[in-house]
Amino acid sequence: MEYFLVSIFLIQYVRSSLQTKTHFPKQDQILIYARGISIALIGLYYVFDERSWFDWFWHIYTVSLLVYLYRNEEFQSLRTVIQSFIPFIAISVLRDLVKVLFPASYDRIDYIFEVAISAAFILCFVIWFYARKQQRILAKEREERLREEQASNAQKQSLEYLVNERTIELTKQKEELQKTIQELRSTQNQLIQSEKMASLGELTAGIAHEIQNPLNFVNNFSEVSVELCQELEEEIDKITMPENDKDYIKGIISDLSQNQQKITHHGKRADSIVKGMLQHSRASSGEKEPVDINALADEYMRLAYHGLRAKDKEFNAALVTDFDAAIGKANVMPQDLGRVFLNLFTNAFYAVAEKKRRLAASGSRQDYKPEVKISTKKFDGKIYIRITDNGTGIPEHIKTKIFQPFFTTKPTGQGTGLGLSMSYDIVTAGHGGVLDVDTVEGEKTEFRITLPIS
Amino acid sequence: MKILVVDDEEDVKSLFEQKFRKEIRSGQFEFSFAFSGEEALRFLGNNPSGVVMILSDINMPGMSGIELLKCIRKDHPAAPPKVMMITAYGDSGNHDQAMHFGADDFLSKPVNFNELKVKLLNTL
Structure with a gap:
């Protein structure tokens, strides 16, 4: 059991x-x-x-x-x-x-x-x-x-959570610091750039002053020589001599007179360049006054357009405006800023005209529609102005040079290379703003003006 | 009319002589030249009350045009000659200064001789 x-x-x-x-x-x-x-x-x-x-x-x-x-x-x-x-x-x-x-x-x-x-x-x-x-x-x-x-x-989990939180915080701080460093770097670059531009501007104005006096003599003497040639011709008529000799002498005098006219013509060309250079030194001397930025931009856009139309009847481009009515009036130097607009619009119209000409020459893309656009925006105490064209664009290797005095891609005699350099001075030195460019070669160019408003 | 031209550039002399050849020949204008402010003052001392019009550059080595203007206004208060100042393009500072010290007129370089001729003839 x-x-x-x-x-x-x-x-x-x-x-x-x-x-x-x-x-x-x-x-x-x-x-x-x-x-x-x-x-x-x-x-x-x-x-x-x-x-x-x-x-x-x-x-x-x-x-x-x-x-x-x-x-x-x-x-x-x-x-x-x-x-x-x-x-x-x-x-x-x-x-x-x-x-x-x-x-x-x-x-x-x-x-x-x-x-x-x-x-x-x-x-x-x-x-x-x-x-x-x-x-x-x-x-x-x-x-x-x-x-x-x-x-x-549970404790481990809470610790892990804490560590995670800290890590995220540190990562965020790191990213912020990196961003700050980047901003500092770009500011430094801008400072170097504007410093360079300022010294170039001063140099330009200095050179202009030095050249002006001798150039004035060239112009004045050549002008007076033309008058002298005319007098000489009149005097010769009073003298009796064989017609053959007289014609020969008159021929020489006419050649001389033409030469003097050529000297005057080219002297005047040099003179206009010198004047442009001198405007550098005056870029920030004007008085600021309340100006309707939109109206100013619109006025100069039309001015530049009709200026080009007068020279080239074939030329045509769509003008697109996108104005922020909230901008109202801002304290700027109207003549100087007007010159900036004129330069930028002239360049934009030139770029679209050039692209059209090139396309026509190569016989392709007949559907190309030239367009120049201006847009303004007021945001966070600043005015943002963009002038965009769908023209030839700017090749990468010359992008850094475009604001330098005397840099031009236009054929000899068509551009002094001072327009953008002066615009840069006016925007940065004159108004404490920023002028930069964004471009795709063969596609488009966008100039951006940022003006602080106080 | 006796005119004294003051400029440190000596070529100014031949330029004026050629530009105003007809007027000089007809005796309308009589030009004298000085190549510095000091020389101009000496010339004025030697020819008191003879000069009616002075054309002076402002930027000169030594005595500047402005200083010359001050001396003229101080030394010849009785029968003052007319003084026309000439300076480089767009120099508004010099313009204001010249006007302040008693310049009668102001020309900017490059000198427009047709304009100058009209002004001189009007003074006659």
């Missing part, structure tokens, strides 16, 4: 404590069979009328069950409990052995075995009881550890 209790108890204990049904279904199946065997054995035990030899079946069965449980890796955690059953089974086996081998002695010590078996039987349950208790403590500890782990996990 005790074998049955022990085996059933052991099987149930293993099954319930390890939850073998869900975790180890294969072993669970074996344990269920073992339980069946236990029930069968107890049944047979009563069928055979509680014979003592039947105990040997129990011995074989319980030992093999113990060995199976003991050797199986999955049940390792329960070894202490399983071990506690060894003394009980061992003593039972020993008692039956003694009973068979030494029946005489057995009768004398039979009570010792009975006591030992009872003790072993009790021991089984005592150990089981302790094991259970210990397991509970372990489970409790495990739970605690789990809780601690969860707590530390």
Whole structure:
């Protein structure tokens, strides 16, 4: 009877404590069979009328069950409990052995075995009881550890979050600093550029002053020489001499007169260049007054357009205006800013005319529509003016030179190379603004004026 | 009319002589030349009250046209000659100064001789 209790108890204990049904279904199946065997054995035990030899079946069965449980890796955690059953089974086996081998002695010590078996039987349950208790403590500890782990996990997460936040903050700061450095660099470049321009402007004005006096003499003397030639011609008429000689002398005088006229013509050309150069030094000397920027831009756009139309009847371009009515009047030097507009528009119209001419010469793109656009915008205490054309554009390698005095791409005699240089001076030195250019060669050019308004 | 031209450029002399050849020949104008402010003052000292009109450059080495103008206005308060100042293009500072110290007129370089001729004839 005790074998049955022990085996059933052991099987149930293993099954319930390890939850073998869900975790180890294969072993669970074996344990269920073992339980069946236990029930069968107890049944047979009563069928055979509680014979003592039947105990040997129990011995074989319980030992093999113990060995199976003991050797199986999955049940390792329960070894202490399983071990506690060894003394009980061992003593039972020993008692039956003694009973068979030494029946005489057995009768004398039979009570010792009975006591030992009872003790072993009790021991089984005592150990089981302790094991259970210990397991509970372990489970409790495990739970605690789990809780601690969860707590530390939560802490870790919050730390990670903090670190992330800091990282984002630092990255943002870094980006801001990089942006600032970039801004500083571009400002430095602009400063260097404007410094260069200012010194070039001064140099230009200085050169102009030096050239002006000798140039005046050239012009004056050549002019007076033309008059002298006329007088000479009149005087010759008064003298009587052979017609042949007279014609010859008159021919020479007419050549001389023509030469002097040529000198005057080219002297005047030089003079207009010198005048342009001198305007550099006067670029920021005017008085500021409230001016309607939109009206000023519009006026000079039309002026430049009709100026070009007068020279070239074929020329045509669409004038597009996009004015911000909110600008109203701003404090500027109207003559100077007008000159800037005139220069920029003249260049824009020249660029579209040039592109049309080139396209016509190569015989392609007859659908080209020249367009010059002005747009103004007031924003954040500044006026933004853009003059855009879809003309020839500016090649990259000369983009940095266009604001330098005397730089021109126009054929000799058509441009002095002072227009943009002076415009640059007027916008930057005269108005404290910015003049820059954005261009795609063969596509478009956009000049951007930014004026601060106080 | 006696006119004194003051300029540090000596070629001014031949230029004036050629430009006003007819007027000089007909005796309308009589030009004298001085090549510095000092020389001009000396000339005025030697020919008191003879000169009616002075044409002076402003930018000259040594005594400038403005200083010459000041001296003339100080030394000849009784019978003052007319003084016309000539300076480089667009020099508004000199223009204002010249007018302040008593210049009668102002010409800017390059000198337009037709305009000058009209002005001189009007003074006659």
